[in-house]
Amino acid sequence: MPELPEVEVVRRGLEPRTVGRTISGLEVLDARSLRRQAGGEDRLRAAIVGRTLTAVVRRGKFLWWRLHDEDGAEAGEALAAHLGMSGQMRVTTPHGVPSAPALPDQGPAPDPLRHRRVSLHLDDGSRIDFLDQRLFGGLWTSPLVEAADGRAAGLGSPDALLPASAAHIARDLLDPAADLPAIARRIRERRAPVKSLLLAQEVVSGIGNIYADEALWRARTRYDTPGEALSQRRALSVLRAAGEVMERALAAGGTSFDALYVDVEGNSGWFARELAAYGREREPCPRCGTAIRRVPFMNRSSHFCPRCQRRR
DNA sequence: GGCATCCTGTGG
DNA sequence: CCACAGGATGCC
Numbered sequence: 633m634p635e636l637p638e639v640e641v642v643r644r645g646l647e648p649r650t651v652g653r654t655i656s657g658l659e660v661l662d663a664r665s666l667r668r669q670a671g672g673e674d675r676l677r678a679a680i681v682g683r684t685l686t687a688v689v690r691r692g693k694f695l696w697w698r699l700h701d702e703d704g705a706e707a708g709e710a711l712a713a714h715l716g717m718s719g720q721m722r723v724t725t726p727h728g729v730p731s732a733p734a735l736p737d738q739g740p741a742p743d744p745l746r747h748r749r750v751s752l753h754l755d756d757g758s759r760i761d762f763l764d765q766r767l768f769g770g771l772w773t774s775p776l777v778e779a780a781d782g783r784a785a786g787l788g789s790p791d792a793l794l795p796a797s798a799a800h801i802a803r804d805l806l807d808p809a810a811d812l813p814a815i816a817r818r819i820r821e822r823r824a825p826v827k828s829l830l831l832a833q834e835v836v837s838g839i840g841n842i843y844a845d846e847a848l849w850r851a852r853t854r855y856d857t858p859g860e861a862l863s864q865r866r867a868l869s870v871l872r873a874a875g876e877v878m879e880r881a882l883a884a885g886g887t888s889f890d891a892l893y894v895d896v897e898g899n900s901g902w903f904a905r906e907l908a909a910y911g912r913e914r915e916p917c918p919r920c921g922t923a924i925r926r927v928p929f930m931n932r933s934s935h936f937c938p939r940c941q942r943r944r
Numbered sequence: 945g946g947c948a949t950c951c952t953g954t955g956g
Numbered sequence: 957c958c959a960c961a962g963g964a965t966g967c968c
Contacts, residue, residue, distance in 0.1 A: 634962030664951080693963075717963055718952080747952085766951050768963060824945060832945095833964075840962055886962095890954090893962070910962095931947070933960080 634717060636693060636804055636838030637881035638893055638901065642721050643690045643788060645896030649723050650697065650760065654684045657753035665749040665764055668712075668797065669772035679773045680711055680752075691786035691807070692837025694798040696774075698789060709775045710795040716768030718747075723896045726757035744898055765892060772797070783809035804838035805875035806882075816867035819859040826862060827855035828930060830874065839874055842887055842910045845935045847874035849909040855934040857943045866944060880906065909935040 658677045660666065669676045680699065687698040694714055699707035713721070722744065750762040750771055762771060774795035779785045785794035787807065803810040815836050819829045829835055830844045839847070848855055850873035853866065862870070881887055886901030889911070894900055904911075908918045913926035917937035926933050 638962070667950090714964080715962090716951095717961070764951095765953065766961085766963095768951065822945090828945080831963090842962060889962080892953095932963095 634693065634715060634893070635840035635843050635878070635881075635887075636806065637843075637878050637903070638886035639690055639693050639695060639715060639838075640787070640806070640882055641886045641895050641901065642715070643688050643695055645723070646688045646695075646721060646760070647788065649758065649896065650685045650754065651687060652684070653754040653756055653758070654682065655680045655752055656755045657681060659751040659753065660749075661751070662749040662767070664767050665762060665770045666772065668770050676771070676773060679707075679709060683707055685711075685754075687789040689786045689788035689794070691794060691798060692801045692804045692833055693840070694786075694795075694801055694837075696795050696798065698793075706776075709773045710793075711771065712774050712795045712797055713762070713771050714769050716764060716766065716770070718765040718892050719769030720761075720763040720892070720894060721896055722761045722763060722894075722898065724759045724761060774798070781809065801833050802835055802837045805836065805871060805878060806838070810836075812868060812871050813864070816862075816864055816871060819867050819870075820862055820864065822859040824859055825856045825929075826853060826859050826867075826870065827934060829859050830870070831930075836871070836874075838878065841932055842907065843874060843878055843881070845910045846877045846907060847871075849935075849937060849941060850877060852941050854941045854943045855929060855936055861944060863944075909937065911935065 660673045683699040685697045686700045689696050696710040696712040701707055747763045747765045748761050749764050752760040774797040776793040777796045777799050779792040782792050784790050785792050818835055827844050830839045851870040881903040884901055884903040887903040888900035909924055912924045914923050920940045922937055922939040924935055925938050926935050
């Protein structure tokens with residue numbers, strides 16, 4: 633579940649079901665999901681089994697659990713997770729899988745545990761399953777470091793500690809500590825197309841291909857406008873548009889095109905219906921009626937209205 | 945800073 | 957068979 637709103641939906645699902653529980657076991661069905669774990673499965677198991685999950689935190693698309701030892705001491709490292717293109721976190725309880733509905737009118741629900749790669753067993757008998765069709769995501773531990781500005785590291789914890797492996801990730805647009813004028817200035821220092829800057833997680837995090845196209849549509853700006861061609865005002869308007877569209881998507885439970893993108897109970901989000909540009913090639917622009925175009929961009933696609941989105 | 949690369953799967 | 961898919965990274 634790729635972009636910020638979908639990851640935040642997962643974080644909110646995990647929080648009440650995992651915080652305060654202790655990890656009692658680790659099951660690795662596919663070691664490729666541990667690619668980022670130094671020392672592999674054995675080291676991961678040694679680092680997490682017996683420890684208690686005390687917070688679930690998110691910055692951009694990175695998630696992590698804070699860990700405490702049996703004696704209550706901070707463990708000094710986090711259990712980090714990234715969902716990649718196709719990762720899911722699913723919670724199962726001792727009473728069985730909490731039903732797995734997909735989108736409406738989609739026929740029979742697929743096997744809810746297809747592509748299960750790693751499971752965490754918790755002391756209350758529940759299980760967190762990490763599912764990942766394409767294996768771009770994963771789980772790993774990483775030592776905690778202090779955020780450069782000393783502010784809360786992400787959503788879900790008040791302190792400034794974050795995993796070293798996420799320390800290069802900028803703050804996201806739902807983070808109260810994000811400095812929008814400063815982000816806008818960084819965008820304007822660069823010649824690269826504004827869309828690639830929106831996707832650069834070290835500039836501003838959480839935005840992916842869907843919400844980049846949606847933000848640019850809302851701000852009436854073309855994907856290939858050079859960052860340096862934007863006024864401060866327009867750069868800020870693009871960032872505000874991105875923040876707003878992600879807020880709205882979060883309120884709708886995220887964007888789901890198929891059963892790959894679901895919350896911890898297997899439910900889809902409903903924001904796909906509200907997308908104006910992404911995935912709407914040849915459909916009329918909701919603002920001016922011109923057909924939305926799709927063009928190749930950076931090994932993927934950009935969707936835009938050729939009439940009301942301008943280079944500026 | 946742009947591009948291939950890591951993967952599996954679906955749809956035409 | 958080919959194109960395409962919500963991402964991050966490592967390498968010129």
